[in-house]
Amino acid sequence: MLTNPRSDRVKSVRALSRRSVRSRTGQFLAEGPQAVREAVRCAPEQVRDIYVTAEGADRHPEIVDAALAAHLFVHEASPEVLHEMCDAEHPQGIVAVCRWAEPTLSAALGALPRDAVVCVLTNVRDPGNAGTVIRGADAAGADLVVVSDSSVDVSSPKVVRSTVGSLWHLPIVTGVPVPVILDALRARGVRLLAADGSGSTLLPEADLTGPHAWVMGNEAWGLDAEVRDACDEVVRVPIHGRAESLNLAMAAMLCLYASAESRVQRH
Amino acid sequence: MLTNPRSDRVKSVRALSRRSVRSRTGQFLAEGPQAVREAVRCAPEQVRDIYVTAEGADRHPEIVDAALAAHLFVHEASPEVLHEMCDAEHPQGIVAVCRWAEPTLSAALGALPRDAVVCVLTNVRDPGNAGTVIRGADAAGADLVVVSDSSVDVSSPKVVRSTVGSLWHLPIVTGVPVPVILDALRARGVRLLAADGSGSTLLPEADLTGPHAWVMGNEAWGLDAEVRDACDEVVRVPIHGRAESLNLAMAAMLCLYASAESRVQRH
Structure with missing residues (x-):
């Protein structure tokens, strides 16, 4: 059992809270039962190590069993060790060090179904929103x-937590400049719908039949004008009351x- | 100009970050230009004092003008004073001390239109979600x-901030026990729709024609079984992918x- 919160191993896991370390090592930390369960279930080949407290193992035996069945490394650790490893205040007794693996944009586009729906996040900055x-x-x-470059790092602890496991459920491509994303989608025959309060098409009237991508802007300043202009249509979520706007996550959801x-x- | 961050006035404003003080005084703090603008515009009778820095007044002259036109008290304050008054790290140069005023449940129900849509939050605990x-x-x-008792205090700084002014746009009733809310709505002829992942009716198939209320559960544990059973119908937002669930705000939005x-x- 790992009991020394000052060991090199603990420090190297803790260091994954830094973007530079994640980028250099290609690893990141999934915290809590939901994230670890989905990592083990959907992408066991990306899971490098699992750390679990005795209490965590008692509470989530099915995760430990699935991890062992997949021949993953499961280490018992003291609550102090787990606390020290984590960004979250309450890691709920189980975390996993994972390898970041994502398809290239062209591979992801090649795998799209005929009636694809894509979500493009441009310049999203808040981890909770992205997740x-x-x-x-x-x-x-x-x-x-697709998450553009100059956005929040999707492998950061807060984003990973707020996806509640969805990170492993659908392909995510990151780090690509917005113009490259838009060109590649268009070349693949995907219609580009800018979601923006300035749109003349109301969401319930938008044509959503063919393959299309929702292009979302930054949470504070919205979509850049040149990005909006590069899209095929600008669509607005109707505001029925007196609110000025919807936030990014609400608009994207609708x-x-x-x-x-x-x-x-x-x- | 107010320049002493240790004055009694500043302390009494700062104390509004505490629920007990808000409850005793019936006052709360609206921070930032959007919240203050909407308070002045929609409910000037509830605004007791406005505090603004020179920079805040320069940036938002329309708010100061509207406040003066409504004969409100506008005080210039130093940035240090404003910072000390606030819960927010960046109050953006303008805050307002407001009186909390809400209709009684029966008055609010009496004022509902014939095809009313009501949102009932039961046991919501996270300020950001509520807002x-x-x-x-x-x-x-x-x-x-309608926000049930045992929910987050809607006049808390974080809730007020995350409503971005909407707090003043529609009637909000707080502090009522859930059974009382449901009985009162039913007596008024409002159908009770529980939003819950266990529902047998899918949202797109739900009958939303008559007056109805969406009854939402806690962000972590969902709706209490007895509340769900007390509703006329349990409606589920369809999950098309592999996500386990939606969060409270997303489900409510849809x-x-x-x-x-x-x-x-x-x-």
Whole structure:
């Protein structure tokens, strides 16, 4: 059992809270039972080590069993060790060091189904927003999330936590400049729908039949004008009351679910 | 100009970050230009004092002008004073001490339109969630938000901030036990729709024609079984992908917008 919170191993896990270390090592930390369960279930080949307290193992025997069945390394650790490893205040007794693995943009586009729904996040800065949108894209059955460069690091602890496991449910491509993303999507025949309060098309009236991508802006300043102009259509979520706007995650959710609903009605 | 961050006035404003003080004084603090602008515009009678830095007044002259036109007390304060008054790290140069005023549940129900849409939050604990749902309810054109007792205090700084002004856009009733809320709504002829992952009715198939209330559960444990059973119907937002669930704010948003859309189609 690991009991020394000052050991090199603990320090190297703790260091994954730094973006530079994640980038250099290609590893990141998944904290808590939901994230670890989904990592083991959906991408065991990306899981390097699991650390679990005695209490964590008691509470989540099915995760430990699945990890052992997949021949993963499961280490028992003291609560002090787990606390020291984590960014979260309450890691809930189980964490996993994972390898970051993502498809290239062209591979991800090549694998899209004919009626694809894609979510493009441009300049998203808040970890909670990014994670919530990834979780929502998963729930809405979207086929791909693309996160532009100059966005939050998707492998950061807060993003990983707020995806609640969805990180492993659908392909996510990161680090690509916005113009490259838009060109590649267009070349693949994917219509580009900018989600923006300035849009002239209301969401319930938007044509969501063909393959399309929702292009979302930054949470504070919205979509850059040149990005909006580069899209095929600008779509606005109607505001029925007196609110000035919706936040990024809410707008993304409504757009992605409208796409899902349209797809259900066609099948 | 107020320049002493240790004055009694500053201390009494700062004390509003404590629930007990808000409850005793019936006052709370609205921080930042959006919240203050909407307070002045929608409920000037509830604004007791406005504190603004020279920079804040320069950046938002329209708020100061509107406040003066409404004969409100506008005090210039140093940045140190404003910082000391606030819960927010960056109060953006303007805050308002407001009186909490809310209708009684029966008055609010009496004022509902014939095709009312109501949002009921039971046991919501996270300030950001509560604020986001209030903002979303506003955007979706809901007619009333009812927040049960044993929920987060809606006048807390974090909730007020995350409503981005929507706090003043629609009636909000707080502090009522859940059974009392449900009985009062039913007596008024409002159908009770529990939003819950266990529901047998899918959201797109729910009948949203008459007056109805969305009854939302706690962010972690969902709806209490007895509350769910007390509702007329349990409605589930469909999950198209592999996500286990949606978070409270996302689910509320989708339900409330489905109601809005149904209302638009009928008019």
